[in-house]
Amino acid sequence: MKTKVLMIFSVVYLVVQGLILTFLPQEVHAYFNISVNGIGILISQTLGAALLAFALLNWMTRSNILGGIYGKPLMMANFLFFFASGMSYLKAADGYFIWVMAGLSMAFGFSFGYVAFTHPFKNS
Template identity: 80%
Template sequence: MHGMTKSDMKTKILMILSVAYLSTQGVLFTFLPQEVNAHFGQSTAGVGLLISQTLGAALLAFALLNWMTRSNILGGIYGKPLMMANFLFFFASGMSYLKAADSPVVWVMAAISMAFGFSFGYVAFTHPFKTS
């Protein structure tokens, strides 16, 4: 790609992968909340359903934000707020999944979330132009 460094390509791939993960969950929680909640033994009506749909909307919004910024220089002072938000979301959700892990699906979600958390943390706390 014209004018892109190796670091830019790695962060672009990270952003695209996070969009895929977030939007998949967002679509499931927004449009199939009863099925998702039933799969995990949660309420399929009332406030439980509302919380699932609201979570889905937030996940889709986060996916859209990541998609729209995928080509920006990330890390450094300009991309740091986005990287920190992603780091916090993925690390905290990964820890929550680990705490609640009782099925292979939840273990996989924990592993994916923690991998994203560590990746976004690395980008947030390193210089975007540093070469090794």
């Protein structure tokens, strides 16, 4: 598996989500009909900042050898984040947008799981 491509696609996905949650939290809350208050906005912006930090981490390690024991902590963190967020999206799925987000998150989760548990030099 080409891990560089996987890392770049995950960076794009995380940056889009991070920027939206950091700079447009009121609009996101209004789109999903969630009552907006100070703490909800703060939590959304903090999550957006964490997503941007995770994107930066993925971007800076995109050219490293990943898989097997190389980059295992990073692959496991990505696997956990994407799989858990995908399961959360599936639980809350009530519209087309959430189904798409669930599908993308689960695809990334399974991809990072595959990379984490396979040898990086094995030719399939």
